[in-house]
Amino acid sequence: MIDPALAQQIVESSTDFAIITFDREGLITSWNPGAEALLGWSPGAAIGQHARIFFTPEDQAAGSPEDEMRRAAEDGRAIDERFHQKADGSRFWGSGLVMPLKGATGFLKIVRDRTKEREAERRIVTLTDALPGFVFEADPDGHYVQTNARFREYTGRGDAELLGDRWLEAVHSDHRERVRTAWEAAIDSGEPFDETFLVERSDGEYRYFACRGIPERDEHGLVMRWIGTCVDVENESKAKAMLEGVNLSLEHAVTDRSAALEQSQRTLSAAIAERERIEDALRQSQKMEAIGQLTGGVAHDFNNLLTVIIGGADMLKRPGLSDEKRQRYIASISETADRAAKLTNQLLAFARRQPLHAESFDIVERLRRSEDVLRTVSGARVTLTFDIRCEPCIVHADPSQFDTAIVNMAINARDAMDGVGRLAIRIDECDQIPPTRGHAAVDGRFILVAVSDTGSGICEADLPRIFEPFFTTKDVGKGTGLGLSQVFGFAKQSGGDIAIDSEAGAGATFTLYLPCADDPASRTVGDAQSAPAQASGSGAGCVLLVEDNQLVGEFAAQLIGELGYTNQWVPSAQEALAVIAAQPDRFDVVFTDVVMPGISGIELAETLRVRHPDLPVVLTSGYSHVLALEGTHGFELLQKPYTADGLARVLRAATRP
Numbered sequence: 001m002i003d004p005a006l007a008q009q010i011v012e013s014s015t016d017f018a019i020i021t022f023d024r025e026g027l028i029t030s031w032n033p034g035a036e037a038l039l040g041w042s043p044g045a046a047i048g049q050h051a052r053i054f055f056t057p058e059d060q061a062a063g064s065p066e067d068e069m070r071r072a073a074e075d076g077r078a079i080d081e082r083f084h085q086k087a088d089g090s091r092f093w094g095s096g097l098v099m100p101l102k103g104a105t106g107f108l109k110i111v112r113d114r115t116k117e118r119e120a121e122r123r124i125v126t127l128t129d130a131l132p133g134f135v136f137e138a139d140p141d142g143h144y145v146q147t148n149a150r151f152r153e154y155t156g157r158g159d160a161e162l163l164g165d166r167w168l169e170a171v172h173s174d175h176r177e178r179v180r181t182a183w184e185a186a187i188d189s190g191e192p193f194d195e196t197f198l199v200e201r202s203d204g205e206y207r208y209f210a211c212r213g214i215p216e217r218d219e220h221g222l223v224m225r226w227i228g229t230c231v232d233v234e235n236e237s238k239a240k241a242m243l244e245g246v247n248l249s250l251e252h253a254v255t256d257r258s259a260a261l262e263q264s265q266r267t268l269s270a271a272i273a274e275r276e277r278i279e280d281a282l283r284q285s286q287k288m289e290a291i292g293q294l295t296g297g298v299a300h301d302f303n304n305l306l307t308v309i310i311g312g313a314d315m316l317k318r319p320g321l322s323d324e325k326r327q328r329y330i331a332s333i334s335e336t337a338d339r340a341a342k343l344t345n346q347l348l349a350f351a352r353r354q355p356l357h358a359e360s361f362d363i364v365e366r367l368r369r370s371e372d373v374l375r376t377v378s379g380a381r382v383t384l385t386f387d388i389r390c391e392p393c394i395v396h397a398d399p400s401q402f403d404t405a406i407v408n409m410a411i412n413a414r415d416a417m418d419g420v421g422r423l424a425i426r427i428d429e430c431d432q433i434p435p436t437r438g439h440a441a442v443d444g445r446f447i448l449v450a451v452s453d454t455g456s457g458i459c460e461a462d463l464p465r466i467f468e469p470f471f472t473t474k475d476v477g478k479g480t481g482l483g484l485s486q487v488f489g490f491a492k493q494s495g496g497d498i499a500i501d502s503e504a505g506a507g508a509t510f511t512l513y514l515p516c517a518d519d520p521a522s523r524t525v526g527d528a529q530s531a532p533a534q535a536s537g538s539g540a541g542c543v544l545l546v547e548d549n550q551l552v553g554e555f556a557a558q559l560i561g562e563l564g565y566t567n568q569w570v571p572s573a574q575e576a577l578a579v580i581a582a583q584p585d586r587f588d589v590v591f592t593d594v595v596m597p598g599i600s601g602i603e604l605a606e607t608l609r610v611r612h613p614d615l616p617v618v619l620t621s622g623y624s625h626v627l628a629l630e631g632t633h634g635f636e637l638l639q640k641p642y643t644a645d646g647l648a649r650v651l652r653a654a655t656r657p
Contacts, residue, residue, distance in 0.1 A: 018111040021101065022051045026065060029106060038094075038113060040087030051109065056085050072098040072107055084111065093118040104461055134230040138213075140223050142168055142183060154201060154232070172198035172206050183213075190215050190223055199230070207232045309333050309340075337641065358494070360517035363393045363402070363427055363447055370403055374410050374425075381420045382413075389428040393447045395514040397494040402514075405487040409451040409510050412484055416455025416508060426450040433513045436499040445516040446496060452509040458502040466500060487512065541588030541655045543567040546576045546604065548596045556647075560591070563648050573599035577607065584612065589654040594621035605635050616654040 018035035022028045028051055031043040039046075039054050046053070052065040059065070059082060071078035077099045084094040093115045099108050134151040171179050175197040186193035193213035198206040213228040312333040316326060367374075367386065375384055395402075406425075413423050427449055433442040458466060467488040487510070491498045495515045502508035543565045547553035550571070557569040568587075570576050573596060580587065590608060594601035605617040622640035638650045 016112065018109075020046075020051065020109045020111070021106055022109070023106040024069075024104070026050045026052065026069060028053075035111075038086075038092075038111065039084070045087075054084050054086070054111075056083050056091065059083075068096075068098045068109075069107055072100050073104070076100065081114065103464070134209075134232070136228050136230075138226045138228060140187060140225065142187075142226070145225060151230075170199050172200070174198070186213065186215075187223070190217070190221075193226070193228070199232075201232075209233075309336050312336075358396055358398055360394055360396050361399050361402075363395055363449060363514075364388055364391050366399060366402065367406065367425065367427070367449075370406065373407065377407055377410055378414050378423055379419045382417065383422045385422070385424050387424060387426040389426065390447070393427050393429065394517040395447045396517040397496075397514050398490070401486075401490045401494075405490050405512065406449070406451075408484065408487055409512070412510070413451060413453035413455060413508070416453050416457075418455075421454040424450075424452045426452070429516070430513070433497050434499065436497060442497070446513045447516055448511050448513050450509055450511040452507065454507045457504045457506045457508055458500070459504040463500065463502070467498070484510075541565055541651075542586055543651065544576060544579065544587040544590045545569040546571075546573060546590065546592035546596070546601065548572060548593060552593075556591075559644060559647060560651070563644070563651065565651065572596060573601065573604035576604060580608070580612065580615070587615065589651060590615060590617045591651070592617065592619060594619050602633055602635075606633065618650050618654050 016034060017032075018038045019030075019032040020028060020035050021030040028047050028049055031041070031046040035046070036042055041053070050065070052060050055065050064082070068078045068080065077097060079095075079097050081093065081095045083091045084096075085091055092113050094111045095114045096109060096111045100106075101108055134154055135148040136151055137146040139145055168176060168180055168183065179195055179197050182195050183193055192215070193211070196208055196210050199209045200206055209230040209232060211228060211230040213226045215223040216225050216227060217223055312329040315321070315329050321329075371384075371386075378384055410423065417423075427447065430446050430448050431443065433444070433446060435441045467484050488498055491512055491514070496513040498513065499511045500508065501511070543560050545553065545557055545560060545567050547556055547569065548571050553569050553571060557567055560567045568579065570579060573592070576590065576592065577599075580590075590605075592601040592604055599607075601619055601621070605619060608615055608617055616636075618636045618638060620638045620640055620642065636650055636654060638646055
C-alpha cells in the first residue's frame with residue numbers, strides 16, 4: 001500500500017484541487033481539504049457515501065459516475081468536463097481526471113473548478129454573436145474553427161457544416177486567386193489580412209465583403225489562429241471605406257479574447273503542473289513500496305541461507321569434530337552457497353541485467369532431453385503431455401536459462417494444481433507476439449512454448465503482479481516468488497515476451513515467446529559453458545589478477561596459487577597496464593573483474609587486445625549492466641561467485657597453447 005504519511009502529505013497540500021479516492025463500488029474512502037473547500041462536504045459527511053453525490057441529478061440518471069469508473073478501468077484514465085454539484089445544491093463547471101488505484105482496489109479522482117474560464121469563453125461567443133458583422137475563427141491554414149450567429153445565418157450553414165472547410169471556398173471565382181494570394185502572404189508574414197471581395201449568400205446572390213483578419217500568436221510568436229470579421233455592402237468602394245471601422249471593432253474583440261485565453265492558459269498550466277506533481281508523488285510512493293518489498297524479500301531469503309552457512313562454519317570450528325560431520329557441514333555450506341548464487345541469478349534475470357550466453361538450439365530437442373526432469377518436478381500425479389507443431393523449432397537464446405525457465409513454469413503449474421492434474425506443453429511457430437500487459441503487438445518470427453495447467457487459475461486482481469519478484473500466492477515457506485520473475489526477465493532480455501491467459505478456477509496458460517534463429521544450421525544442443533573441469537592438477541603459467549575488492553583479491557590470488565599458477569594481484573586497471581608495460585612478456589593470462597573504479601575491466605581488455613593481441617584476457621563479474629546490454633565483447637567470462645573448478649577451467653582454456 002502507499003505509505004500513509006506520504007499520501008496524507010500529498011492530498012493535504014493540494015487545497016486548490018479536490019482529490020478523492022473511492023473503492024470499486026464507488027464508495028468514497030478519502031476526501032482531502034481541497035474537496036471540502038470545492039464541494040462543501042466535510043470528510044465525515046462524504047466518506048462512505050457514493051461518489052455520485054457531487055454529480056448533477058441528470059448525470060446520475062444517465063449513469064455518468066459508473067461510466068467514468070468503467071472508462072478509467074478500461075483505458076487507464078477518464079477525463080471529462082461537466083457540471084458538478086456542491087453540498088448546498090449549487091453547481092460549478094469542473095474538469096475531472098479519474099485513474100485506477102494500484103491493484104485495482106479503487107479509483108482516484110482529481111477535480112478543479114473551471115467555471116471562470118468557461119464563462120470567459122461563453123462571453124466571447126456572446127460578444128461575437130452580438131456584433132453587426134460576420135465573425136469567424138480560422139486555423140493558420142484558413143479552415144473554419146468557429147463562426148458567429150450572423151455568419152451562419154448569412155451562409156445558411158451551421159457550424160457542423162462549416163467546420164473544416166476553408167473560408168476561401170465561399171469567395172467568387174473571379175476574386176478567389178487574388179484573395180488566396182493575399183491570404184497566403186498574410187500567413188507567411190503574420191501581418192493582418194485586409195481585402196474586399198465577392199462572397200456568395202445563402203440565396204445564391206454575391207455581395208461585396210470588407211474583410212479583416214488578425215493573427216493570434218503564442219508566446220513564441222507563432223500564429224495559432226486567425227480572428228476574422230466581414231461586413232456585407234453593396235459595392236466595392238463602400239466595402240473599402242468600411243474596412244477602417246471593421247479594423248477597430250475587431251482589434252478590440254481580439255484583445256479581449258486574447259486576454260481571456262491567456263488567463264485560461266495560465267490557469268490550465270498551473271493545473272497541469274499540479275496534477276503532474278501529484279502523479280509523480282504517487283509514482284514515487286509506488287516505487288518506494290516496490291523497493292521495500294524487493295529488499296525485504298531478498299533479506300528474508302538471504303538471512304535463511306546465511307543461517308545455514310554461518311551455523312555450518314561455527315560447527316567446523318569446534319574441536320574434535322568427526323570427519324563424517326565435517327564433510328556433512330562442508331557439503332551443507334557448499335549447497336547453500338549454490339542456492340544463494342541461484343537466487344542472485346534469478347534477481348538479475350528479472351532485472352534483465354544478467355549476461356546471457358545466447359546460442360541457436362532446437363527447443364524440441366531441449367525439451368525431450370529434459371523430459372525426465374520435468375516429470376520429476378511435476379510429480380507422479382500430474383500427467384505431462386507435449387503437443388509439437390513445428391520441428392525443428394530453432395531459437396536464439398541462452399539454453400541453460402531456457403531450461404530454468406521451463407522448470408520454473410512447470411513447478412508453478414504443479415503448485416497451482418496441488419500436485420494433481422494435467423500439464424500440457426505446446427510448441428509452435430508464430431509471426432507475432434500478441435498485445436499483452438498494455439504493450440502493442442510485435443511482428444517477427446517467434447517460437448512459442450505454451451504451458452497449460454488445470455489448476456486453480458489466477459484471480460483478476462493478482463494478474464498485474466504475477467511477474468513481480470517475491471510476489472506469490474503460495475503459503476509462507478512454499479515459494480520464493482522468483483520463479484515467474486526469472487521467466488519474465490529471461491524472455492524480455494532474449495528479445496521475446498511472456499503472456500498469461502487465466503481466470504480464477506479455470507487453470508492458466510503461460511506462453512513464452514522467443515525469437516527464431518536466423519541460421520538454423522548453426523544450432524548447438526550442448527552447453528559448452530557447463531562442461532565440468534576438475535580443479536585437480538597443476539596449472540602452468542603466470543596470471544595477472546585485477547580485482548579492486550581486497551577480500552576477493554586475496555582469496556582469488558590464494559586460489560590461483562593452489563591451482564598451480566604463479567600470479568600477481570593488482571587492485572586497478574591502471575596498475576595492471578603499468579605492470580604489463582614494464583614486463584610485457586611475464587604474464588600468460590589476465591584475469592580481471594569488470595566493475596572497477598576508473599577504467600573498467602572491459603576497457604582494460606579492449607586496450608590489451610590492441611596493445612598485446614597475444615595476451616588472453618578472462619573477465620569475471622557478479623553484475624554489470626554493460627555486460628547485460630552489450631555482451632562480453634568476445635572475451636571469456638567467468639561469473640561470480642565462481643568455484644575452483646570453474647576458475648581452473650577458464651585458466652586452462654586461456655593458457656592452452
